[in-house]
Amino acid sequence: MMIITLQIHRFVDEKNWIQEYKVELKKGMTILEGFNEIKAKQDPTLSFTSSCRSSICGACAVRVNDNAELACEVLLESLVNRYKTNTLVVKPLGNFRVIRDLIVDWDPKYEKMKKIDPVVEPKAAFSPEKGCKQSIEDFDKYKKYAGCILCGSCVSECNKSALNEKDFLDPFIFVKAAKITADSRDRSPADHLRAVVQAGLWKCLNCQECTAKCPKDLDPAGAIEKLKAASIALASDGSVGANHAKAIYNDIYTKGLLDESKLAVQSEGIFSAALRVPTAYRLMKVGKLNMFEKIPENKEIHQIRQLIDIAEKEDK
Amino acid sequence: MSKEISRRTFIKGGVAVGAALAAGTYFKWEGKNIPLDVREGNVTYDVLIIGSGGAGMRAALEVAKQKNLRVAIMTKMVPTRSASTMAQGGMNGCTGVTDPEDTVESHAFDTVKGADYLCDQDAVEYFTEMAGKTIYEMDYMGYPYNRQKDGSFHQRKMGGSSHARAAYYADSSGHAMVHALFEQCLAHNVEFISECQLLEIVANDNKFSGVVAIDMRSGNLISIPAKSVIIATGGYGRAYWIRTTNPYSSTGDGIAAALRIGIPFKDPEMVQFHPTGLASNGVLLSESSRSEGAYLLNKNNERFMQKYAPKQMELATRDIVARAIETEINEGRGIGEGLHAAVYMDFRHIPKDILLERLGQVYDLSKRFEGVDIATQPVPIRCSCHYSMGGIEVTDFKTTATRIPGIFAAGECSCISVHGANRLGANSLSEVLVFGRTAGNGAADYVKKNASYTGSKEELQAARTKWQEKFAEATQRTSGPSVVEIRDKMAETMWYKAGVYRDEKQLQEAAVEIDKLRAQYQNCVVGDASHTYNTAFMNYIEVGNLLEVSKAIVLGAIARKESRGGHSRKDYPLRDDKNFLKHTLVFKDGDTYRTEYKDVVITKYPPQERKY
Numbered sequence: 001m002m003i004i005t006l007q008i009h010r011f012v013d014e015k016n017w018i019q020e021y022k023v024e025l026k027k028g029m030t031i032l033e034g035f036n037e038i039k040a041k042q043d044p045t046l047s048f049t050s051s052c053r054s055s056i057c058g059a060c061a062v063r064v065n066d067n068a069e070l071a072c073e074v075l076l077e078s079l080v081n082r083y084k085t086n087t088l089v090v091k092p093l094g095n096f097r098v099i100r101d102l103i104v105d106w107d108p109k110y111e112k113m114k115k116i117d118p119v120v121e122p123k124a125a126f127s128p129e130k131g132c133k134q135s136i137e138d139f140d141k142y143k144k145y146a147g148c149i150l151c152g153s154c155v156s157e158c159n160k161s162a163l164n165e166k167d168f169l170d171p172f173i174f175v176k177a178a179k180i181t182a183d184s185r186d187r188s189p190a191d192h193l194r195a196v197v198q199a200g201l202w203k204c205l206n207c208q209e210c211t212a213k214c215p216k217d218l219d220p221a222g223a224i225e226k227l228k229a230a231s232i233a234l235a236s237d238g239s240v241g242a243n244h245a246k247a248i249y250n251d252i253y254t255k256g257l258l259d260e261s262k263l264a265v266q267s268e269g270i271f272s273a274a275l276r277v278p279t280a281y282r283l284m285k286v287g288k289l290n291m292f293e294k295i296p297e298n299k300e301i302h303q304i305r306q307l308i309d310i311a312e313k314e315d316k
Numbered sequence: 317m318s319k320e321i322s323r324r325t326f327i328k329g330g331v332a333v334g335a336a337l338a339a340g341t342y343f344k345w346e347g348k349n350i351p352l353d354v355r356e357g358n359v360t361y362d363v364l365i366i367g368s369g370g371a372g373m374r375a376a377l378e379v380a381k382q383k384n385l386r387v388a389i390m391t392k393m394v395p396t397r398s399a400s401t402m403a404q405g406g407m408n409g410c411t412g413v414t415d416p417e418d419t420v421e422s423h424a425f426d427t428v429k430g431a432d433y434l435c436d437q438d439a440v441e442y443f444t445e446m447a448g449k450t451i452y453e454m455d456y457m458g459y460p461y462n463r464q465k466d467g468s469f470h471q472r473k474m475g476g477s478s479h480a481r482a483a484y485y486a487d488s489s490g491h492a493m494v495h496a497l498f499e500q501c502l503a504h505n506v507e508f509i510s511e512c513q514l515l516e517i518v519a520n521d522n523k524f525s526g527v528v529a530i531d532m533r534s535g536n537l538i539s540i541p542a543k544s545v546i547i548a549t550g551g552y553g554r555a556y557w558i559r560t561t562n563p564y565s566s567t568g569d570g571i572a573a574a575l576r577i578g579i580p581f582k583d584p585e586m587v588q589f590h591p592t593g594l595a596s597n598g599v600l601l602s603e604s605s606r607s608e609g610a611y612l613l614n615k616n617n618e619r620f621m622q623k624y625a626p627k628q629m630e631l632a633t634r635d636i637v638a639r640a641i642e643t644e645i646n647e648g649r650g651i652g653e654g655l656h657a658a659v660y661m662d663f664r665h666i667p668k669d670i671l672l673e674r675l676g677q678v679y680d681l682s683k684r685f686e687g688v689d690i691a692t693q694p695v696p697i698r699c700s701c702h703y704s705m706g707g708i709e710v711t712d713f714k715t716t717a718t719r720i721p722g723i724f725a726a727g728e729c730s731c732i733s734v735h736g737a738n739r740l741g742a743n744s745l746s747e748v749l750v751f752g753r754t755a756g757n758g759a760a761d762y763v764k765k766n767a768s769y770t771g772s773k774e775e776l777q778a779a780r781t782k783w784q785e786k787f788a789e790a791t792q793r794t795s796g797p798s799v800v801e802i803r804d805k806m807a808e809t810m811w812y813k814a815g816v817y818r819d820e821k822q823l824q825e826a827a828v829e830i831d832k833l834r835a836q837y838q839n840c841v842v843g844d845a846s847h848t849y850n851t852a853f854m855n856y857i858e859v860g861n862l863l864e865v866s867k868a869i870v871l872g873a874i875a876r877k878e879s880r881g882g883h884s885r886k887d888y889p890l891r892d893d894k895n896f897l898k899h900t901l902v903f904k905d906g907d908t909y910r911t912e913y914k915d916v917v918i919t920k921y922p923p924q925e926r927k928y
Contacts, residue, residue, distance in 0.1 A: 011342055012846055012848060013846055013847075013848050016342060027596075027687065028596055028597075028684065028685045028686065028687060030684075039851075039852075040800040041800075044798070044799075044800075044842070044843030044844050044852040045843065045844040045846070045852065047849055047850075047851045047852075048851070049393065049397075049851075050564055051393060051397045051398075051399075051563040051564055051565050052397070052399075052401060052402050052563040053563070053564070053597070053599065054402065054599050054600070054681065056401050056402055056488060056491050057396070057397045057398070057401045057402070057563060058396065058397065059393060059394075059397045073684065075684065098342050099533050099848065099849050100846075100848045100849040101849075103849050103851075105349070105533070106394045106510070107349055107510065110394075110395075110502065110508075113502055114502050114503075114505075117503060118499045118502050118503065119457075119458060119499045119500055119502070119503035120457075120458030120499075122456050122458075126455075126456060127456065128452065128453045128456040128457075129449070129452060129453075130452060131451070131452035131453075131455030131456060131468070131469070132455045132456060133466075133467030133468065134461075134463055134467055135463065135467055136463045136464070136465065138463075139460070139461075139462065139463045142460070143460060143462075143485075143486070146460035146485060146492055146495070147486075147488065147491075148495070149396075149401075149491065150396050150495075176499075179460075180458075183458070183460075185455075185458070
């Protein structure tokens with residue numbers, strides 16, 4: 001018989017504390033069953049949300065040892081094995097406002113979702129009476145993304161959201177955008193793309209936390225990359241995405257290194273870059289960005305230029 | 317220490333400093349999630365919808381087409397957590413796209429026969445006529461249908477259907493429906509009043525005034541005046557607690573609220589038990605397991621369906637397979653004990669790649685909860701309460717109106733009735749879409765004809781004050797049985813005495829036991845006095861609702877002295893059309909229940925013996 005200790009971060013009526021509970025590990029016991037047992041037998045005040053207990057409704061995501069998990073599908077035993085300890089620390093999802101204990105507020109997320117006009121606008125050839133047509137290949141292009149359950153696991157450890165979530169979308173919203181823009185029924189993927197770029201697509205730090213956390217293996221970071229590629233393909237029309245790509249190209253061609261301080265100015269224009277100064281300041285403080293240091297030239301710049309030239313020729 | 321740091325650590329380090337400057341995630345909750353004018357009862361809704369599953373959201377979209385009507389969806393969770401998300405197989409509707417031989421009549425007949433003739437055939441005809449249209453409509457709303465070569469959605473054949481007519485998205489058809497509807501709701505700016513638990517629908521002397529609810533986040537009790545309400549709160553599978561496939565939220569809230577204001581609960585005894593729930597926790601293994609060819613075996617390795625449905629074998633309808641399994645267990649040919657006794661479902665003759673491709677979810681669930689690799693071992697399964705055919709009595713299927721003006725019902729909480737004594741697989745998603753739409757139109761038309769609010773805000777206010785007192789009283793109680801104890805006793809009574817098989821003696825015992833639990837409930841301990849997101853109080857309300865629903869199930873089962881569809885009486889093993897080709901109506905007046913009957917509507921299909 002194994003006893004698991006759950007150290008749960010509590011928050012009730014403005015008071016925060018960590019409360020320790022012990023549960024006896026049973027075969028097939030999930031995190032959620034652990035919570036249910038505590039609530040039924042030890043402490044009715046422990047609060048969390050859950051509904052389907054078969055990983056499809058998305059209600060029960062929490063953080064265990066600082067990683068988001070869907071409580072109804074992850075076995076306590078597997079966590080004990082992964083972390084090599086019987087003591088697990090449970091917190092509410094990160095990058096959400098906490099209402100109580102493990103319960104977080106979804107309203108602001110839904111409001112953000114509206115920014116991308118999150119719905120397929122079918123082409124003129126289609127109608128509600130006769131439906132739409134779509135090839136199996138076209139269906140395959142987005143079917144994976146339709147599996148998102150809005151559990152919020154992907155944003156919990158999202159570094160960009162932790163830094164500043166106001167000028168960015170949650171990874172699950174990018175997944176939704178990737179789904180809609182890849183759906184051949186939609187008449188105006190470009191409109192959705194512009195909205196996504198406006199809402200901060202290129203600000204992703206590419207840390208891959210979302211992809212690591214998604215319980216449905218939807219690869220939100222991959223969705224973000226697809227959206228970026230689509231936004232470049234969309235136009236050299238002065239959209240933010242295309243400019244960002246141009247800035248990267250110029251840096252690599254002239255210096256062989258990425259000048260991240262210049263990047264923001266070139267891709268967004270002086271004015272909007274100024275609005276990002278607080279972010280830049282924070283990055284400077286941790287040494288990721290130094291405005292005052294001249295960017296050195298990569299010693300092998302000639303070789304790099306040669307490579308780019310070859311690539312360009314081949315492309316033509 | 318190594319000099320190299322991982323990319324994750326590097327980015328985390330950078331972000332940690334930045335994020336420290338931003339506000340933390342813990343805030344004081346000010347209850348502003350609900351607009352002040354709504355909270356204070358100063359907004360009168362034209363249509364208020366309770367429940368954000370398929371029926372609720374579909375209804376809202378229909379009402380939202382009328383720009384001058386104010387509509388909102390109230391839900392006890394956030395919008396996409398409903399039982400609808402759990403539907404796997406698909407949505408039935410005759411389109412002829414995959415099987416050109418299919419006809420609306422065939423769908424209607426399959427539905428009527430599946431229902432063991434207890435449905436109203438006029439409603440079934442309307443339903444099957446609309447079901448195909450709904451599939452096309454969802455295509456236009458962005459539903460991610462699996463496709464076939466000609467670019468149309470693909471349809472598959474489900475248990476009890478004579479043609480391939482269920483359109484689907486992988487094995488997550490309900491999930492895809494809910495999210496497609498939610499996208500539409502966001503795009504059309506449908507107002508959500510999220511995380512509010514319904515406490516009471518206020519209607520005195522057939523005059524509807526509005527609803528009283530508790531806002532979970534702030535703990536504020538709110539009363540919302542409305543000209544009409546659509547109840548779309550789903551089923552009550554949790555009456556059987558551990559032995560159900562339903563989510564924790566399926567607690568019959570809307571049915572109980574309707575009972576209390578005089579709307580009868582129609583055919584409450586008609587509970588569907590899905591044959592293949594996991595032995596350990598009741599979680600559903602999809603019906604597609606059996607469509608893909610899985611065998612059912614007893615402990616002697618016999619394919620026992622030979623005895624019960626020699627033609628259709630494992631593909632017979634749910635009620636027949638469920639009874640076969642329970643008979644095997646009762647006669648000692650099962651494995652295990654008590655609530656976890658079981659038989660086996662065997663996939664070993666199906667190639668592993670096919671299992672992984674077509675039954676990925678079944679494979680995962682068996683592995684996770686039972687520790688069984690179905691490619692090499694059979695998995696223990698048992699019946700699990702799956703669906704409630706009965707529900708709030710709807711008096712007009714063309715509007716989903718109930719007998720109280722202004723109150724409508726749709727989805728699993730309603731009884732229209734198209735499922736009769738047994739629902740066919742993939743008819744539930746079609747039902748929520750067809751009747752969600754109908755309810756939206758019905759309520760909108762009603763409000764257009766009855767433009768002024770005729771309810772009583774004083775009565776609403778009084779009801780709210782009563783609940784305020786009740787909250788204080790119930791949450792501060794310190795001695796008495798716990799909510800969980802009552803819940804578990806209720807589930808045990810319901811499973812053993814009003815479950816798959818029933819008889820007079822056990823049902824009478826169940827009635828006494830449920831009454832005893834209802835009495836204990838009056839003094840039970842909630843155990844949490846906080847106003848902030850008090851889930852203990854929510855569970856207390858839910859168990860109270862389940863007790864009222866359970867009482868009605870038992871009374872309906874006692875009254876129906878025959879066996880039909882989901883209702884099997886050991887002491888009356890045959891269908892009795894002479895005495896019971898009629899609906900049961902259970903009423904609640906104050907604290908006493910009474911039973912009445914209502915005739916079944918028959919149009920084209922005279923009752924026949926039901927054989928598969």
